[in-house]
Amino acid sequence: MEIRQIATLAGKEFWDRIRNRWVLAVALVFTVFALVIAYFGGAQQGTVGFRSIEFTIASLVSLVIYLVPLIALVLGFDAIVGERERGSLDLLLSMPITRFELLLGKYLGLAAALAFSTIAGFGLVAVVLSAQLDLTALFHFFGFMLSSVLLGLAFLSLAVMVSTFAADRTRASGMAIALWFFFVLVFDLLLLGGLVVTGGKYGGEIFPYLLLLNPADVFRILNIFGLDDVRTLYGLATVFPRALAEPWLLGLVMAAWIAAPLGVAAWRFRR
Amino acid sequence: MADTSRAPAERAAPVIAVRGATKHYGAVRAVDGVDLEVAPGELFGLIGRNGAGKSTLFKMMLGLIPASAGDIRIDGSPVTGSGFRAVRRKIGYLPENVVLYDNLTGLETLEFFARLKGAPASECGPALDRVGLAHAARRRVREYSKGMRQRLGFAQALLGRPRILFLDEPTTGLDPEAIREFYVILRGLKADGVTMILTSHILAEIQERVDRLAIMAAGKIQAVGTVQELREQMDLPLWFRVRLAHEDFHHVRAVLGGLPILAIEAREDHVAVECQRESKMVVMQALASLGDKVLDLHVHEPSLEDVFFGFSD
Known part of the structure; x- marks a missing residue:
């Protein structure tokens, strides 16, 4: 494996996203949404203005869980199939690079663009709010940003996997949207439905482990268990064993969610 | 071959x-x-x-x-x-x-x-x-x-x-x-x-x-x-395009008569002679023997296009 080749490919992807203002647009979306939530998130309760970092993060988690997977899937779904459909893939593959280097280079370049816009977007929010945040709160917010990046990288990995399976861009976009529906909307409903239908008799003990099968849930747990005040806001604390809620363990699960789809993509793309 | x-x-x-x-x-x-x-x-x-x-x-x-x-x-x-x-x-x-x-x-x-x-x-x-x-x-x-x-x-x-x-x-x-x-x-x-x-x-x-x-x-x-x-x-036949001084078509036909040619016909202002590649020199010598009765002579070799379409069809 030649790092130089991977860096060249990643660099092109990253600068493409900087130049076409993708990074700027996504960062702005994050900043605007986060500020709106921070200041107006409590409007339903009759209050306006920044309340607490716990409350803000809890609201942001709900936003990020919808938005980041969608953005990541849109960013990566045509990474390979797009090159193939445009007709530029053959020329790339005739270069002295391996298919794995091409895949990894593309992933890393897109990942850098996504991470950069996430950190810039939410980082700006942290700067705006910094007067109202103490060190602990900043630490929590930093954890939230980091986990948002990991969530994005996991879904980007899924997107790149889709881009190696789909026969054309249209199908790839369909598969990406289906993945979003499944992980963001359907998965939790299925689990809950399963619990309710069985009257909670079966699956109660494995329920927390099943949550690990969805990177969006891993993200939720990561953030909610970091905040004592928030934990009680969600019923999750009652079903989720403390031992599983170690940040490093959940971080490892996220890392697996990043590596596994990429591995499948590499297997699929090897020929 | x-x-x-x-x-x-x-x-x-x-x-x-x-x-x-x-x-x-x-x-x-x-x-x-x-x-x-x-x-x-x-x-x-x-x-x-x-x-x-x-x-x-x-x-x-x-x-x-x-x-x-x-x-x-x-x-x-x-x-x-x-x-x-x-x-x-x-x-x-x-x-x-x-x-x-x-x-x-x-x-x-x-x-x-x-x-x-x-x-x-x-x-x-x-x-x-x-x-x-x-x-x-x-x-x-x-x-x-x-x-x-x-x-x-x-x-x-x-x-x-x-x-x-x-x-x-x-x-x-x-x-x-x-x-x-x-x-x-x-x-x-x-x-x-x-x-x-x-x-x-x-x-x-x-x-x-x-x-x-x-x-x-x-x-x-x-x-x-x-x-x-x-x-x-490909062994494609080649063509001679012969322009004659007079209406001497019959004479030419008589001269070439005994040679291994594939076709000979009178066209508007010339006579077209078709033969296999291996007969090319024999036909050419026969035509040269006509002396000043021949005003002009063109040899049409098959083009690569002919070769190509010959193979492809």
């Missing part, structure tokens, strides 16, 4: 060696048992209509499509082997209908490919100049015409001083002037010993410019050789 699968007077190991290369897509045999050798420094042409299998064969030779069967070696290395990366550094490839990145400028495009090929960035400017795009170096490829894209694609193929060039329909979209310049560059590369294989369906364009050529149809190589060898292999 002469053994024309080997380059004349060349005994060095072939740079491109294809044996029994086959590619099926389901029941379709896109490439069907192709044998081909290209010698070091040779300029080799691959001719065929669209869909003959040229581009598929090209992609197989570059290791982009795995062969269903057969063995393909470039510079001694199997194209599917792990050692092929080193060979790729010596290869320049211009795909058919090259697609580059619209959002990059011409110079940025070359810089990107130069980095991948491990070529110095300082090669990019001169490469653009070489294909006549220096003036458009900082314009986005999006604004390029089809011909300019093709030239940029060619400049890309020249990065890293390749020793082997694969050019798939390289003159598509070029105007006649640019085509001439393109072949001037190829002559320069040939003088430097670069091995080149190019495809075309414009026969007139390449028949005087390549050392040897192969005719491909329905996934198979139908014939390989120099233009002359192909003509001989």
